[in-house]
Amino acid sequence: MAEQQTIVITGASDGIGAAAAGQLQALGHRVVLVGRSPEKTAAVAQRLDAPSHVADFADLDQVRGLATELLAAHPRIDVLANNAGGLFGQESTKNGFDKTFQVNHLAPFLLTHLLMDRIVESRASVIQTSSAAHRLFGHLDLDDLGNARSWSANKAYGDGKLANVLFTRELHRRFHDKGVNAVAFHPGVIATNFANDTSSLMRFVYRTPLARLLTGVESGGGRLTRLAAGIPGTTWEPGRYYENDRVGKINPQVKDDALARGLWERSEALLGL
Numbered sequence: 001m002a003e004q005q006t007i008v009i010t011g012a013s014d015g016i017g018a019a020a021a022g023q024l025q026a027l028g029h030r031v032v033l034v035g036r037s038p039e040k041t042a043a044v045a046q047r048l049d050a051p052s053h054v055a056d057f058a059d060l061d062q063v064r065g066l067a068t069e070l071l072a073a074h075p076r077i078d079v080l081a082n083n084a085g086g087l088f089g090q091e092s093t094k095n096g097f098d099k100t101f102q103v104n105h106l107a108p109f110l111l112t113h114l115l116m117d118r119i120v121e122s123r124a125s126v127i128q129t130s131s132a133a134h135r136l137f138g139h140l141d142l143d144d145l146g147n148a149r150s151w152s153a154n155k156a157y158g159d160g161k162l163a164n165v166l167f168t169r170e171l172h173r174r175f176h177d178k179g180v181n182a183v184a185f186h187p188g189v190i191a192t193n194f195a196n197d198t199s200s201l202m203r204f205v206y207r208t209p210l211a212r213l214l215t216g217v218e219s220g221g222g223r224l225t226r227l228a229a230g231i232p233g234t235t236w237e238p239g240r241y242y243e244n245d246r247v248g249k250i251n252p253q254v255k256d257d258a259l260a261r262g263l264w265e266r267s268e269a270l271l272g273l
Contacts, residue, residue, distance in 0.1 A: 006076050007228050008032040010057075010108065011084030013040035016129070016187050019221025020081070020228065021048060027229055032074060034066065034084070057084050057107035058093045060271070067114035076122050079228045080115060082108035082164075083129040087157040097270070098146035100153075104160030109167060109267045116175075123179030126171060127227050130164040130184040131157070132243060135251045138162030142262050145270075162251055163263060165241050170260040172239030181232035185242040187220035 007024055011017040013035025021031045025048055033052040035041030045052035051073065055066035070077070085104040093102050112119070112126055119126065137158025145163075147156055168184040175182070226245060232238050240247050241254070253259055267273075 005078035006030045007079040009081040010034040016220040017083045019217045020224040023225040057103045079125045081127045100156040105163035125181040128164040128184040131161040132186045133158045134161035166260045170264045181238040
């Protein structure tokens, strides 16, 4: 196999994060688990005998604490898989941001920023779990990132996942010449309790016979595993968005360089960086 890597996976207490963690460990890599639920994260960590950390991305102070813990515990980070995310009801976090936008974009943006020196030192890969929803529902307005003017569950989720792809593109532009490789991907429509507590019509798919058509967590996790265990520039192309293990169609806004830069700068300003 390739040289052993230290791979940090957020959203690793269940779903594709837990599946990928098991697959990557089986390939001989060292996985570091990050989850929101202490109980579920501990259970996966015990099963895999892997180090773990707990942080709720709806609380940015916990994200800052997580970064401090990761830097202290792991002198090398070869892959950061920003996999945590979700679709939530219309609510604001204690930090004052739309919860869907914070959990999907602002929190992983903050975590990546706080780990950036280590990422550069390690010449690491940063993987964003995005979604085809970025193309179907996303349309970012830098002056209304929380959709305060007109909120819907699908739009909020699509915007968060569009932000993931724009972040990947801008991360590539800023840091690729320093050895950092960034990529975003759609894991498939995964068979979980996704969108259960929202008004999104997507929640109905998961409780009908259509659920048989959904992607299993092992298959979805396999797409993350392929990127994390792969070789940037050889098995995947940095700076791109992947669907079904190949470069996928993108929202036209992804091609807007000014928007990508603007989102980065606006995110820094919102987070006080």
